[in-house]
Amino acid sequence: xxxxxxxxxxxxxxxxxxxxxxxxxxxxxxxxxxxxxxxxxxxxxxxxxxxxxxxxxxxxxxxxxxxxxxxxxxxxxxxxxxxxxxxxxxxxxxxxxxxxxxxxxxx
Amino acid sequence: xxxxxxxxxxxxxxxxxxxxxxxxxxxxxxxxxxxxxxxxxxxxxxxxxxxxxxxxxxxxxxxxxxxxxxxxxxxxxxxxxxxxxxxxxxxxxxxxxxxxxxxxxxxxxxxxxxxxx
Numbered sequence: 166x167x168x169x170x171x172x173x174x175x176x177x178x179x180x181x182x183x184x185x186x187x188x189x190x191x192x193x194x195x196x197x198x199x200x201x202x203x204x205x206x207x208x209x210x211x212x213x214x215x216x217x218x219x220x221x222x223x224x225x226x227x228x229x230x231x232x233x234x235x236x237x238x239x240x241x242x243x244x245x246x247x248x249x250x251x252x253x254x255x256x257x258x259x260x261x262x263x264x265x266x267x268x269x270x271x272x
Numbered sequence: 273x274x275x276x277x278x279x280x281x282x283x284x285x286x287x288x289x290x291x292x293x294x295x296x297x298x299x300x301x302x303x304x305x306x307x308x309x310x311x312x313x314x315x316x317x318x319x320x321x322x323x324x325x326x327x328x329x330x331x332x333x334x335x336x337x338x339x340x341x342x343x344x345x346x347x348x349x350x351x352x353x354x355x356x357x358x359x360x361x362x363x364x365x366x367x368x369x370x371x372x373x374x375x376x377x378x379x380x381x382x383x384x385x386x387x388x389x
Contacts, residue, residue, distance in 0.1 A: 196375075196376070198376070198377060198378075200378075200380075205383075206382060206383070207276075207362055207364075207380030207381050207382050207383055208315075208362070208364075208378070208380040209380070210377050210378060210379065213375070213377055251313060253315060255378075257370060257376040258370060259317070259328070259370050260305065260317060260320065260328075260366075260370055260376055260378065261316075261317050262307070262314075262315040262316075262317070263314065263315070264312060264313050264314040264315070265313055265315070267313070
């Protein structure tokens, strides 16, 4: 079974709104990573959060990690049409991904 | 310079054929992976090698055989191709391997779209 499971499966918002997607995992980890995939392309690493961190920022991205609940969230603030993509999470435990969250940002 | 490169980008072949997909990374990473992404976009890990040693071998048909001649290359050979093998196959590499203290931030290739007809 996969380690990183993302939800929701799909998310559609208007430009300028915030987008939040979640990731759950099953085992203890050293870190959790979020990736982005544009249609027809490979995954691109966005941000890594370590197990001793609770929150991390990178530009318009904010990632939280709750190791007690084995969950993480990715928040994209002030979304743009160019943020339209699928977003995946994986942990260092086994680098397994799920089906991702497909984000559509309407102009 | 492409960090992780896969060839070919597209592959159309008939059922029963044998085909190979090649992957090379120029990042100096120790670990390489093969993933399969199906039509529903689920990304499934197939294999992982660390310094030419197999460390992850998921439940995949033994028609799939990875080969790592050196730590910069991980090729995927598929025998007796079936319709269900149609998917996009991604190669990736990372500095370290799962379960180690090294970083597992992965760099992905652009994918090989395999179509079996």
